Amino acid sequence: MGYAFSSGTELLDLTDKHGTAISDITINYSAEQQNLAGLDILGEMQRRLQVIREAIDLGMQHAERSASGLSGGDAQRLTAYAPDVPLLGQPVKQAITYSFAIMEHNARFGRIVAFPTAGSAGTVPGCLLAAAEALGKDDAALVRAMFTSAGIGMIIGNNAMLAGATGGCQAEVGSASAMAAAALTELRGGSPDQCFQAAAIALKGLLGLVCDPIGGLVEAPCVKRNATAIANAFMASDLALAGIVSNVPFDEVVEAMRNIGRSMPASLRETAKGGLAATETGKRVWCAVMGDES
Ligand code: SF4
Numbered sequence: 001m002g003y004a005f006s007s008g009t010e011l012l013d014l015t016d017k018h019g020t021a022i023s024d025i026t027i028n029y030s031a032e033q034q035n036l037a038g039l040d041i042l043g044e045m046q047r048r049l050q051v052i053r054e055a056i057d058l059g060m061q062h063a064e065r066s067a068s069g070l071s072g073g074d075a076q077r078l079t080a081y082a083p084d085v086p087l088l089g090q091p092v093k094q095a096i097t098y099s100f101a102i103m104e105h106n107a108r109f110g111r112i113v114a115f116p117t118a119g120s121a122g123t124v125p126g127c128l129l130a131a132a133e134a135l136g137k138d139d140a141a142l143v144r145a146m147f148t149s150a151g152i153g154m155i156i157g158n159n160a161m162l163a164g165a166t167g168g169c170q171a172e173v174g175s176a177s178a179m180a181a182a183a184l185t186e187l188r189g190g191s192p193d194q195c196f197q198a199a200a201i202a203l204k205g206l207l208g209l210v211c212d213p214i215g216g217l218v219e220a221p222c223v224k225r226n227a228t229a230i231a232n233a234f235m236a237s238d239l240a241l242a243g244i245v246s247n248v249p250f251d252e253v254v255e256a257m258r259n260i261g262r263s264m265p266a267s268l269r270e271t272a273k274g275g276l277a278a279t280e281t282g283k284r285v286w287c288a289v290m291g292d293e294s
Contacts, residue, residue: 003029006158008196008250011151015192022182022192023144026151045143048113052102052125055112059101066107068289070219075100091134092234096227099126103223116153116162119169119218120176122226124149127180127233131187145187149179152199159251160258164211165270167261169225174206174257177229181236190241198233198240200250205232207253208260210268212275215285221276 003025005011014025031041060079065072078097086093099122106112106121115124124146132142153162156175161167181202182195190198206229214220246253267274276282 003032005029005151006155008152008155008199008254011155012192012196021144021148021186022151022195023147023186026147026154027144030147030150042143045146046139049139049143049146051111051113052115052129055105055110056098056101056125056129058110059103059105060097062104062108066104066219068107068215068217068219068285070214070217070285071107071223072104074223075104089234091130092231094133095126095130095230095234097126098129099123099226099230100223102126103219103226107217107219107223115149116157116175116179117164117172119164119213119222120172120226120229122223123173123176123229123233124180124183126226127184127230128187131184135187137187141187145183148186148195149183152179152182152195155251156203156254156257160254161261163270164213167257168264168269169209169211170203170206170257171261172211173222173225173229174203174209176226177206177233177236178203180230180233181240184233184237185240188237188241190237194240196250197245198236200246200248200253201239201244202229202233202236203250203253203257204246204248205236207257210264210275211270212268212277212282213270213272214277214282215289216270216272216277217285217289 005014011025015022027038027041031038060075063073063076075097102112102122106118112121115121128142128145161171162175164172178199181198185195185198
């Protein structure tokens with residue numbers, strides 16, 4: 001296939017060869033893989049964008065806590081927060097607000113787009129929708145940026161992992177942060193190489209992050225970890241656009257992430273037996289959720 005890639009180096013070579021962006025290569029590769037026309041692939045992503053917007057709208061409308069009581073109301077709380085000296089920039093604040101809305105909607109069993117997973121579903125959409133608003137980008141640009149992030153996610157999924165159960169939270173929220181960092185960078189006019197620098201910097205910053213959901217629920221620390229991933233993605237994109245490079249190339253960072261994930265004990269891979277899940281609070285929530293002391 002003309003646009004097939006399995007690593008960052010191969011994808012970067014394809015952008016060089018065709019003189020185009022990561023999003024274009026990913027769109028063409030996806031069309032080839034699914035035997036669809038490019039326009040159909042774009043239409044499908046536009047449909048997912050609509051699902052994301054509905055999740056944000058519904059998430060913003062509700063402030064009640066989830067059934068577990070672990071999440072809910074923070075999207076509205078952050079919207080209302082207007083300090084005299086806003087040290088957190090508006091696009092980042094908006095991105096986190098959108099992310100909270102999506103994650104809170106998920107915790108109420110609403111429909112979301114796993115991006116790349118449910119636990120990390122707020123990071124890429126939050127970053128891209130907030131950045132598109134700040135930069136005055138239309139839906140066509142937004143959909144392309146979603147494909148940029150998808151290209152990065154495909155590489156990580158093929159060469160490492162994307163699930164907390166196999167690689168810890170670095171694989172979920174860390175990957176989402178890398179995907180968002182690359183997409184933000186392309187959306188802002190960065191080169192393909194700068195996109196990969198941003199992805200490498202973002203993923204490095206979250207290497208080793210464990211998966212320790214309290215009560216085994218995708219709420220705490222998941223909701224707020226998406227906020228961490230968003231701030232990390234904006235930071236990485238800015239560094240890359242400033243010309244700062246990662247000392248370790250993207251593909252090697254992915255390899256490191258895979259090796260760290262494989263050496264993580266099971267207690268820190270979504271079993272709710274270690275980390276925050278094993279704190280006094282975590283145990284109390286587990287008993288409340290499971291209805292026993294086991
Ligand atoms: S802590 Fe685990 S379940 Fe929660 S977002 Fe991270 S990887 Fe997903």
